[in-house]
Amino acid sequence: MTEQKPSPPGHVDVFQRESLFSTKNLVATAVGIALYAALTIPFNVFTIPGVYDVAIRPTVAIPIAFGFIFGPVAGFFSGFIGNILSDQLSFGAFFWNWDLGNGLIGLIPAIGFYVVKRTDWAKTKGLAASAILAVIASIVGIGFSALTDFIFQIGLTTVGAAVAEFIPAAVTDAINGAIIAPILIYTYVQSTAGRARRL
Template structure:
């Protein structure tokens, strides 16, 4: 059997295995981490997310970006650990965003974006998925495996940047796709502005219930896109920065979109509520963080490479 195929399958199985271990061990340690009756459905979407990754691999298997060796395994472990710890630090309700579920400002999302772009889609997938799952377990609020897979998709898509031999062509294609998605989502927001987005009511934790998201939050998808567009042209001569931030934006839209839309079936949300109440509050700030933090990480990594001669 092809070595690359085996390594990708092992990576996907490893993600699933870590998920099951976290659910099992976490549930024994903290009852709030036990899955409810939707657990099977949540893992069905985990399987769907991993299947999507495998299909993408099959369609692009000729590319070297899918190679997984000892180096990539080490980066998987480092990336997942970093993302877990940083996610834990930013998951508290002090950073909560009005939404229909537990959504927080998470600058740490730049970690799977960067690791995916720098070390390949398999590394990005593992970093985002396993790191987010561990981070949720450490926080103790509860586990949402389908959202962790969504985080994995963020890193995976960011790692697809090198599929294009002409990276500038790939960047432009991704920008057009991202623009279309941003405009569609923003239109849905304006058509559903009165829908309540905060279903929690817990004054002790500064959650006050039924507050619609602000116009700024609603436009955060467009704001994030414009910031990424600005970075793309400001760093036009630095193809690595331009490519990393652009593909990270698309990964954010796809990964968070997958997670939010899964809650149409898991939590019974109407599509508009899933988009306005979950996708926008999560993906909007993520896009802004991508535009600001991913260039810093790519620049720092390039500096290290120059100093070490790699």
């Protein structure tokens, strides 16, 4: 019935949908990158025996939680650039496909950011959704990396080697994500209770 009036310049509509590259999202991205890189560097030492260059990473929950809480931009870039930085600064290896795979691990949980209601995040429904998304994200992300490793012959030559690389990495990432990401989300929601516009 009523026609929507264009808002006057300088006016901020509180209910308008937040842009993907809002200042909050950008800061969340920067914090996610720094956090993932900083916490992954010490954990790079726990490498799985028998598998080349695959590390047990409890910190994989960070891009997952950032994707779930702050949306796709923060999730993707904290995984992608965070992985580049942590690899470069700890042992100097550069694998573009593993970086992209880590980006996917952060991007996929952002489904939860759009689908799950904010008020449900700390409830069983939201936590279960985040755990399931963490498992899916790990399988897709590591699957992408192992597949591209095989297709472009980066260090691997046989299907067996690709599977041998995929299974331990995907399983440990899925377990890590499914345990730690819901705890991170729950703790975040609890510690922001009572603060204005945090969710």
